Amino acid sequence: MPERFLGIDTSNYRTSAAIYNAETGEWVNRGGLLTVPEGAIGLRQSDALFQHTVRLHEKIEALPQGEVRAIGVSTRPRAVEGSYMPCFLAGESVARSAAHLLSVPLFTVSHQQGHIAAAALSAGKLDLLDGEFLAWHLSGGTSELLHVKCGADGLPDCTCIGGTTDLAAGQLLDRAGNLLGLPFPSGGALDALALTAEPEKGFRPKVNECKFSLSGMQNQVENKFKTAEPKQMARFALETVANAVIKATEQAREQYHCPILCAGGVMASQIIRARMNKRFGGEVSFAEPTLSGDNAVGVAVLAAKLCNR
Known part of the structure; x- marks a missing residue:
């Protein structure tokens, strides 16, 4: 067979x-x-x-x-x-x-x-599925930081230990893209636009015990839309998500000393990936964009x- x-x-x-x-x-x-x-x-x-x-x-x-x-x-x-x-x-x-x-x-x-x-x-790390690791599932409907182990049934046993408490990262980015007239889902087009902008620090959401809120960030993005070029607003939105993800990961790593795997469409962002790579180096792995x-x-x-x- x-x-x-x-x-x-x-x-x-x-x-x-x-x-x-x-x-x-x-x-x-x-x-x-x-x-x-x-x-x-x-x-x-x-x-x-x-x-x-x-x-x-x-x-x-x-x-x-x-x-x-x-x-x-x-x-x-x-x-x-x-x-x-x-x-x-x-x-x-x-x-x-x-x-x-x-x-x-x-x-x-x-x-x-x-x-x-x-x-x-x-x-190239299928062996992770037999061990313990941290995983981000960052997409249009989900923004969860997971502690993952191989379950008794052989499947990934995922425990949510952090992430957003309200608006998902993908929802924030889609709403930013909608303001700019980008097609839905907007992540890819927003990332491409943001890459043409000058470096932007973004907003730093408060992160407590690996959890953060993004609902208030929608107002920040809308205000940026009124005062900045579209490409700068796109960069601001993505850098803001990156800030929250990095801080939550840092807090999780204080308790769980294991590798980090990044999944979900939002993690295809070149801006977020670059920021995560810079902070965590060889400890973080990503799906290629076609499998994100x-x-x-x-x-x-x-x-x-x-x-x-």
């Missing part, structure tokens, strides 16, 4: 299917952003579920054909009680049907666990890990 594994992830903003070869480490991901109306900064769950249902078969059909040993699918945002989003039903329904027809095992994981596995694969955002590769990696236990 070939060591090929199918992963499926239907997050709030991207439909994704992937094949991962556990023998070679090679992967193929086929994903696409959902359509968000111009000027909007999000989608209703019913709209996201509909788009996933219509598009998922196209992503799977675009994958290289061949047998798979098992199928993995994300069924919830986080591996905690009560974590639920209807959009994941689209992927779960297809995955359960395919596993039944192919007579292969089905493994369910969380979207967050998939992000972490994709980052570990991309950084939502994808099914990490889900397939976890299916391989569980199948081979």
Whole structure:
């Protein structure tokens, strides 16, 4: 049986299917952003579920054909009680049907666990998944600093020890991008614009026990929009997020002396990555940009890990 594994992830903003070869480490991901109306900064769950249902078969059909040993699918945002989003039903329904027809095992994981596995694969550090580390999951809907260990079930056991107490980092950046007329999600375009600006210190949010608030930062960004060039406002927003992330990481490292893994679409920012690298050097690892955002590769990696236990 070939060591090929199918992963499926239907997050709030991207439909994704992937094949991962556990023998070679090679992967193929086929994903696409959902359509968000111009000027909007999000989608209703019913709209996201509909788009996933219509598009998922196209992503799977675009994958290289061949047998798979098992199928993995994300069924919830986080591996905690009560974590639920209807959009994941689209992927779960297809995955359960395919596993039944192919007579292969089905493994369910969380979207967050998939992000972490994709980052570990991309950084060339899959061995982290068998140990202990700190992980940032920084995206449009999540800004969590996690203490991660390998759970009894073989999956990443994530305990949230810090992050935002209100507005997610990605939400702040998307709202900044909306002010500038950038497409949603705005992270990539905002980062590109910010890289053309002069160095900017940004605002330093108060960080206490690895936790911080970003809701007040929206007012700071809006004020910057009124008084500064667009590129400078973009830089200000990203440097502000970087300041909070670095301070929270420093506080966490006082208690947990272990490596740091960075996952999630916001962590694709060149500005945030450069700041983290400068502060933590070889102790911090990142997913490459194509595996920073939502994808099914990490889900397939976890299916391989569980199948081979």
